[in-house]
Amino acid sequence: MSIRVTVLTVSDTASSDSNSDKSGPVIKEILNQNPYRLVESTIVPDEVILIQKAIKGWVDSGEVDLVLTTGGTGFGVRDRTPEAISVLLEREASGIVHLLLSASLQKTPFAALSRPVAGTIKNTLVITLPGSVKAVKENLDALLADGVMDHAVELIRGGTGNQVHAKLLSSSDNSSDRAHTHHRNHHHHHHDHQVPQPRVLSQDPSLAVSARHRISPYPIISYEDALKRISDSIVPLPTVKRPVEPSLTGFVLAEDIFSPSDFPPAHTTSVDGYAVKSSNSAGTYKVLTSKTHSLSQEPPDGTIYRINTGGQLPVGTDAVIMVEDTRLVSTHSEDEGEENQVETLAQVNPGENVRDPGSDLRRGDLALQKGERITSAGGELGTLAFVGRKEVEVFNKPVVAILSTGNEIIDLKSFPSPDSCSSWDTNRPSLQAALEGMGYEVVDLGIVPDEIDAHVSAIRTGLEKADLILSTGGTSMGPSDLLKPVIERHFNGSVHFGRVAVKPGKPTTFATIPLASGKTKPLFALPGNPASALVTFHVFVIPALRKLGGWPERLAQLPRVQVELQTSMRLDPRTEFHRVFIRSDGSKLKAFSTGGQRSSRVASLSGANGLVILPQCQKGSSESIEKGEKVEAIVISEIQMI
Template identity: 65%
Template sequence: MVKIRVAVLTVSDTASSDASADKSGPTIKEIVQQNDHECVESRIVPDEEEQIRAAVKGWAEQGVADWIITTGGTGFGVRDRTPEALTPLFEREAPGIVHLLLASSLQKTPFAALSRPVAGTVKNSLVVTLPGSAKAVKENLEALFQAGVINHAIDLIRGGSGQGVHAQLASSTPQSSIQGSQGLQHSHSHHHNPHHHHHGDSHSVPTPRTTLSHDPSAPVSARHRVSPYPAITLEAALESILREVQPLDPREIPVSSDLRGTVLAEDIFAPQNVPPTTTTNVDGYAVRSSDPPGIYKVLTPRTHDLATPVPAGHIFRVNTGAPIPAGTDAVLMVEDTRLHSTDADGEEREVEALAQVDAGESVRKPGSDVKKGELALEKGTVVHAHGGEIGTMAFVGRQKVTVHPKPVVAILSTGNELLDIQTPQKMDVDGWGGIWDTNRPSLQAALEGMGYKVVDLGIVPDSLDKHIEALKRGLDQADIVLTTGGTSMGASDLLKPVIERHLSGTIHFGRVKIKPGKPTTFATIPTAKGSVPMFALPGNPASALVTFHVFVLPALRKLGGWPTARSQLPRVRVQLQSNMPLDPRVEFHRVSIQASAEGLKAYSTGGQRSSRVASLAGANGVVILPSKVEGGPSEMKAGEFVAAIVIGELQVQR
């Protein structure tokens, strides 16, 4: 049996403040190792549902552990919320494991009846909750290991048939234990596919899916009052995006300006020497280095063959980059000559050489720039718009190259209240005229300015069918879908339910601890062409543009094959030029970054309300303000240095 990778989560207000108070976590690690398995992760969190859920969900999504064990928070105490935190994550519950835990504990003490364990699968991880007592932990783990339940369960979740476990149990455990284990198998099969084990086929692992969104067909009164999606940190959100998004398949494209923004999917080697023959790097005359100053007759490509040595008393006129003829070994610059005579047509007949040059002067040898077979550009190189990479490809003679293409982006806005600025439809409901759709034009401008092709899906009303129809069109026509609005807690906010319930998508995060942009949602949708990333950004204009630069751009770059380390926009150190208040969340304050002799300075663009898109007019960066902590400062002071994300061209201070 392959070693089981175990992650241990201790849930305790006390231990989260003082790790030495955690007795059950180390006990679990010790028992896991005694059973020849591996503890790969461990963490302590307080009795807070969001933190418990986020820790387990993160481990499961990252695939770091086969078995996630929590300890603590399963009783009837006011702060005991572990079952409530984890049950919404379960794709398949495991009541048999719960029954085994309770049955083994009740043999020890009747107080086990007050324990509320839960168990189930989250993606490809088995999650089991244990009590917070070290003694109870030992008893529960003894039951799980002795019965062979854990080995069998993990084998099945990994996609195995369970035959190896059966053979091991049959040879090393009492018959009653084997029957108990087989009973678990049959119960498990009944819920998934009862024929897999009977016919000896491999066990199918279902597509991971966690549905936390509300049912849009239910009445408004049934909607969530508190978001079921844990608010995760900025860093965790970025890690999730860069982990889930994979580069588009490479394709061969002609070398032209259309390559701007693509990433090389192959190493580029020079197919020939550059230059291919001996050439000149100046305008002048090919000469023998032994020729002294004096008057010489002029030859040209029209009057003399390159392969024939230049006769004595003659020189050969050349232009930059042209080959030099046989019999010459240097080039005399035009500036070092004087016209002596011309023919009837005004053509040079004789010139006076004013200087003598050394052998090799102003001459480029074959392969002196690039030798045949030499690496000119590495795989993973970004083809920038400034032309250097495209010029290099043409320089070495490549007509076509294989690259990761730039993704096509589908965009749409949601909401009955929105009006298209170009084709407004009159909306007069009790004097309400609607609001202009700001997000689509601003995002389209940003995307096309970066060279991305945009599919405009328009404004989608608050209709379930219209949402499904528009998103399916986007998924069919584009490599990534970008929406704004419909991500919050309103009864008509439909994007999360549509993603999970109608498109079979997986929401990797539905809230982020940032300002603006808390309801930012990132998901992946399975399609015939593969998994398509989708971002549902907030409807407020400033929120949409800020989260586009912070989250969507890294995904676009990763799709386009950019190295992970370069997928995010650059961050620079800037000096604040005004005080900036802190928020409990990390805040992105829109600024104008100006370069001065003293360094980069950041000037606030004014009011930072998430609906005030004007705060981004003139902004070329966002300052990353840290979250306010208890006992810490309430603001960042003018003159302090902070990190900022560059979203536009830097300005020079006037």
């Protein structure tokens, strides 16, 4: 099988004028002389996000074995290729880096200024090459010599490398010794696919403030990629048996519910009236009741049987005449409140106003399906009661631990001095209200100061008492932003993303923390700005909570609708969630902006029931969406009429 290769040229100049790209064509020419198949080549400017986007697109396709980049590996101000790629690597290939540097240093000492990186992302090998044609040729000669690059790709694919080993063993004595050493090393590291260990990218809090990261080491990922990473990492909680009672609302069924028998079990009435023989003509009849007549006996001629909705018909009757179609003739003398004789004003057809046995459910019919939610509308709970279920198996509903971080915020319950310059903790009360309104139990971990020990203690408590930890603040680049360092360095957690291309909410962080049981627990660190925290809660946290609680994938995200904008909205380079009031005029849904959209302006969410999803602004396309255009919006609360 040929090796599938893509080539990425990184150059501001070449991205504007492809004819100035000299090294890319050289790579293609050399590859064409070897057993490689060029899948695709492209040029991007020296922009970290664009470099990462191109490489991730190729890697995620699963159709590429080798990615070669050229350019951006030096010490120039715009040279960012190593920074863009190194954070994506799951396994670094330091030996390949040494090989490239050694080959170039044999030609010129200036090769010491090159900063190559190499390693694997999933099952794809990525190698960075310099931008000059001369250096590219030297590096490729070293990689192709003795099939080094071929051997690496074969091992990444899961091969044994036996052909290479055999070739080495059949060469000269020195080569034989070298091959034996290589073979021994090969067995030492086995070349099998290991589960990638969590990579520590966060700053080391023990270092001086001046040594902290100036640029986040976490790559910015797309909104769609963030949702996928959350979904891929979340596993529904275990199931539990719970009694069928109103507290079951909000849970998700973990079993199919089948009808144990026919419902109704016998012929019953769908109205209030009198059970009759359909052959009886209109006239005056004596009234029988459950007190005066047994259902197992046929009513005598000249009588009818009074019956209420849902009641069983007595033997020998086959229809029910409605109360509205009768007239009272007389009452019992000893009990004037009780009917004695009633005149029927019409003759009814066989089966009229009668429900047949099994007409609602037959024995063995599926009454409710696994994955259905027990809603507050009452239909599901009523169905469970209807079929006689006293308890049912459901997915556990997640418990959420919430905390705020920062020395600058104070609890609303405290009483600061009048000259206090602190800020009220807005996020915990608003998030707790949202969570409890959705039926989730909340563990309040309070405000955590900017101290490592305090962060460790709070997270440990959250892991013990909750199924998901939700924090706000401490996700940016400040020296006191400790969430990511504590997650990675004290709990061996995996930060699945630390930045997302969304507005508001760029520093939103999602991580999982391993447990002794082998399972993991999710943690969301939302931005400290109140509007950012609430928006990202609805966009990212709710889908995770729903999946934890066993919601089907198709229902995990909040519902989306098409709305008509009532004001124009400017586009941003990031996907933006514009807070709106969604109102219905009876024929269509209209979206009204809540005003200023600053991430700190929590008032922009007061009364808001929707988030308009504004796409990323693309170069050369419109910079805004105009009034009257239709866009997609996430519904976060009940839609009202205009």
